[in-house]
Amino acid sequence: MPSLIYKKSLRGLTTLSVAGLVGWSAFESSDAVRHFVLATQRCQRIATAVIEDVIDYRKTLGKSYPSEQEELMAISRCHKRSAQRILAVLKRNGGIYIKLGQHVSSLHMLPIEWTSTMKPLQDQCFPTPYEDVSALFKQETGKDIPELFSEFDEEPIGVASLAQVHIARDRTSGKKVAVKIQHPHLEEFVNIDLTATTLALSWVKRVFPEFEFTWLGEEMRMNLPLELDFVHEAENAAHVRENFSDVPRTSLYIPEVIRATKRTLVMEYISGARVDDLGYLAAHGIDRNQVSQELSRIFSRMVYIHGFFHADPHAGNLLIRPSLPYSRSPYNFEIALLDHGLYFDISDDLRVNYARLWLALIKPGQQKERRKYAELVGNIGPELYPIFESAVTGRAGLDGTWGDDPSGSKHRRAGGMIELDAQSSDELESMRKAIFQQEGLMVSLFSMLRVIPRRVLMLFKMNDLLRSLDMELRTTHSQMRIFLIVARFCSIAAWQDDCRTFFTRCRDQGLRLSLAGTFLRNWWMYHLVYDGLRLIEWQMDLRARFVKMGAWFRGLVQHGFRGAREAAAGLA
Template sequence: MRLRFGSCRFAGTIRAARGHPLAQVRQSSGVALNESGAKPGGNDKIRSLFTWRRAAAVGLGTGGLLYYTNDNFHDLVRHVGTTSKRVGVVTVATVRCCYHYKRALSQSYESEEAKLDALSRCHKTCAEITLHALEKNGGIFIKLGQHIGAMTYLLPPEWTTTMIPLQDKCPQSTLEEIDGMFRHDLRQGLDELFETFDPNPIGVASLAQVHVATLKGSHEKVAVKCQHPHLKEFVPLDVMLTQNVFNVLDVVFPEYPMTWLSDELQSSIYVELDFTKEAENAINTANYFYKYRKETALRIPRVISAAKRILVLEFVDGQRLDNLEYLDANGISRSEVSSCLSHIFNNMIFTPNVGVHCDPHGGNLAIRALPKAKAGHNFEIVLYDHGLYRMPTTEMRRDYAKFWLALLDKDTEKMKLYAKKFANVREEQFPIFAAAITGRSIDTALNYDISTVRSQDEIDRMKNALLNGRLLVDIMALLSTIPRIVLLILKTNDLTRHLDECLENPLGPERTFLILTQYCARTIYQETCERIDHMYRRWTVRWIFCEIKAWLEYEKRKSQLIIFDVALWCKKYFV
């Protein structure tokens, strides 16, 4: 009725205007001009211009009215505007980086040193351009930057160090946005579910932020993990943009294949955004590791409730693992923490049917001192964020274990064989793969000594090698061919190795690798026992002989760690 009433008034106004003296003057004036010989087209142009102006004014007015009065139209305009802005940010950054790299790589230089210096400056410039674009768009772009920053053994240091701010500086969602998401997803607001809800998050990540709250009724202190509400709107667009950027880079720089990075992001991001899956992973991991508390000191916060974008957990706080002052002040042994970390992630990687946590960066791990020791430890290692898990096949776990045993035994031929089996690594790629998986220089990786730590000289050699364009090309070619699950295991290795170095373990890396050896040996022993059971009848002479032989080989590997621990104990109490 309102629309009809408005239409009648508007039509009446037009009819009244037709009889208005000014309208009559315009009409008669127009006729007189035509009769006097003036060009009729001139008046048509004026009318046409007037019509277009009036249409534009009506269009703008209608658009403005709809924008402020119609929520759907308002959201559509805002979405189109924000989408255009995000696309523009990515496009400009991509073009600028391509320009800088093309210019740096196409120039001729007086010396190799001048070339390396120019490439270093180019890496730094492009990394800063990329950082600015990632910060501006936020969301999964922050996640991408964090992944780049963690690849310290695979990418130039100019890139990895520039991305460090993304570990702690992520855009924060407002309390109003969070409350709106609760009402949309759960049909209840924050005030209906919680007695208190701290508006300031204790942690903000690329995909979510965590608030401290107390539940209504039980008054239990909880951690509420809330997904950033805007991700639902822009994740499909951002994934597409990321894919397109790396496809463009693949065309412009075919010698630097990077599409594997966007493929991995695309395959994992939707899993990480489903918090019900994260809750399931957390429960399964907590149940499995309960019997390994003595070896791992692992604590996983208990899941209270879970929805797709909202996760409520028991509140378990702690300090960063690399907070050495906290460790020393509470009498926590750095070497013991290092050993527990090694047990946690090697147990995940080498045990069949156990998922592997694939995002163990510093923000997802914490340590908390205990007033009274539990399971032989005066601390707990808290593991957060169980959104990204992978389940390697049993065959892959076994080939990976055989590779590490061959590496520790310095058996190059077996290393090449098993690298081909579990990671599809060709012989010419093998030296680079060995360096990537150990985090050492190529010459050190091929003659591996577990008792040594990386010297400054080795770090400098690795840095200079990465600045060399040829090595970077080879690394990118390698990463584009190995299976995605192996990439995630490499990433897990990389992150845990970095954490171990941050602990400044006084025992060095030797005990860590002896723990790794123990898990590899157990994996191979289990496979050998299965094969013996398949080949021979139980309790026959041949079966007993093969079982004893396999057991002795396993015990030989285990004894290395026992002897090392006994030597440390004797040194501690008698030297």
């Protein structure tokens, strides 16, 4: 088997190498040879790592073990080794490979050994030297950097997988600006890297047919060209600014885009800190609970009201600052959304059905409704529903979801999400054990990832990133708090759809008593949910304040007033 895999790999590398030469035939021979060598090296690295992982998994899964516990430990170690091999290659190749690893790190339903290993890629990106940045800027704009900027800091203030950002001062307006410039090597290797990634994932599928990852390569091939076009990013920024223009009270701030080309973007400079910088929040008297709640409101409005959402809300893309005079923020801070490369629109049917799914999950006794909307939203049948529900909610499952608990856990299951308390380590372990221990459940996970629409997968990714931010902010409210915010926006979306349906039927059929009765029932249910959740939110916020006060008093007793402030701010 290993020799067969290597033969297939060599054939794949030859194909990629020829593609590299053909793509660069317009260049002089020295450029083509250089590109051929570098492309082959990059492809060989990823191919070698994937082959070694496949062999490692084959050996690990093919062994017999004295006990179930030893088998789980062996599989866990295999996950870790395999993830570390891939991580080393992703970091060495850089560019879109970093992006691939970042995406894997955000899929919390994957084994924790993979997501935790890939998580450092959110922050570990390497800068492009100033000389290369300057050359790309001249190529893109036709002007040298000093012609457009009176000041330009050669050291970037931020480096991401696709671009880096420099502080400058616009020569015309005198304003301080942020200049985003794409890494020059990306365009050279993007096509060959996408092909290599697609082939590597197809090799995995060929050896492990049940472990389907080709969707990941398809998604990158579809989305990456959009992220590499900064004109498209500027258009997204304008779109979301327009969507929020009629929202009277919001903490969201979209920096002004001054000019854009395909690989350069000049925008308003925002002074602040990462949204999860607890020290900065404490120094400016910003309540971290309110920050988490506002993030949930902002992204819930995008999904359930506008149907146009940012799919990559990690802390590196979110900047926080004290609110300025005449700000629309209801609090003492504003949240600036910096990177607008990855947005998705969703149809009205998907938007409303997804909202109704969340409402069914919130309330107890809605098993039939949950499964109905899971099929409408994600093409999910009964056999895949339990793993789908856990992916949506990030929880081990509600009462009636799994039948017999596959993990053997005896903890009580809630009838609806409104009954859930904070997620415990026991529940997380229960989910993890269920995935590995119940026969066919891991296969179900990969089957689900293959069949659900890509838009829904991006919604999962957004949900997971927002949950991670809530944890990184060390909020004193239950995780249920942000679910309630989601539910209130879902109730608005459902009510708006009910109103549209009512007026459409009135126009087509005339006003009937039964139609009016349905409208009144829907009106009553909307206010029952929306206003009822507002009351529960108030109670939860009051409890969160008492938790924070308790931390303050414990810090005071143990370390004095400084310790009290740090404990209340989540720093202790």
